[in-house]
Amino acid sequence: MRLALGGLLLIGLNNAAAQAPLRFVVPDSWAMPMVQLEHGRPTQGILYDVMLSLATQVGVPAEFHVLPRGRVQSAMEQGEVDVRCYAAQSWLPNQSGDYLWSIPLFTQPDLLISRPDPHTSVIPANLSRQSIGTVLGYSYPTLQPLFDANQLHRDDARNQEQVLEKLQAGRNRYAVSNQWTLDWFNQRLLPGRQLQGLAVLQEQSVGCYVRNDPDVPVQRILRTLLRMKMSGEIDEIIRLYIGKP
Template sequence: MNRIRLLLSVLLLVSCPSFAADPPLRFSIADGWSMPLVLIDDEKPHGGFLFDIMESLGHHMGLPTEYHVLARLRVQSALEHGDVDIRCYAAQSWVPNMSGDYIWSLPLITQRDLLVSTADNPTPVDLKQLTHQNIGTVLGYVYPSLQTLFDSHQLVREDARSQDQVLQKLIAGRYRYAVANQWSMDWFNRNLPPDKQLRGVSLIEEQAVGCVVRNDPNVPVQRILRTLLRMKMSGEIEQILERYGPPAPVVIGQPEPLPSP
């Protein structure tokens, strides 16, 4: 009788299908991001429009999401070594020397990078006229339109770990100007009275950004790209952005060509 029960148990196990858990979508999160891009608490993202976009991508695909919060300078190496599969909020000009096989999504959002100053220094600025100025920047961030000025030491980077820290140092008077995207500046201004709010004094660059996916047989690359396309075409991406307040129109004019090195 015991042998019969054992045989029945084995047959039951063999006949029942076994389902392996679907592998998660593994995203990189730069630790220098701040709201409204992402809220990082205890080394985990909890909110922000980038987090919402990533979560929605996983939901549409029916796959779990996994987030790796990394120093900005480690993000690309994590992608190259297969520790993460998707890097969102990226532009090809930021990573011109990528090694490996990757596929870019369509542009999802447009980022406006501004030269920002305090309320008592709101005069529009011609970047070419600034000399020997310390500029607040985020550690590890690439600013292609300013690189020639940094290389010539006409402008000097003063790095902080996050965008929020860059703006805090600007308010504290550590330097007269900083670089910030308009979303971050507008979010930062929410906690300041109108007469203390930061001002954009020059439009540095408008940059289309999207996601880059590691082209690996174990990664559902085409499904990811098609899902992001549907999210963009349906207006879902814009709806997510609007939950965090659409950036105000830039009225300081278009960026002027920067000098050649």
């Protein structure tokens, strides 16, 4: 009897060990409230919580690969990672490989922002020649014609939070930020010093995509993401960090 129980326990342990982790890619340009990186590893944040919950509900361990933004797509193509979240198909017009996309999970506007200013709105095309705070490797379709015409110039920082820190310090008069990071950054500032949005540059629906590989539980992942969205779980995670969905 003991031998039989021991055999069953060994089988159970082997099955648990055989569960391949779900490998998520995390661009090192992400910042809070999307992801907090400490010593090169994610520890908290909206996307970290979503990815960790996804893996838990799928029933496999989560494994996070922090990579430079320029390496993210090649890592997907080479099978080094399985899932990329917070992406849009319009960002990857020449995407190669076999992938399946989730439903849209988040909607994020990109805003032209400034330090506190009595002007409540600005038309980017009317700005004088100057530098604009941007994130290295990010594309800004609305501003690209102005960059091409040398009317505006990119002042790239490694991540979105550094863009806001440079703006607050007066390095630039204007910068571009997503709504999440702006809300998170403003939480630690007094009302009279909070950065403000001046214009919506673009609004993008983003989700996750998965390598269509027999070794990856693709349909289980997509069904779980759908359930997390429809149940309100994803919106609750967002509220946890910035107080609104």
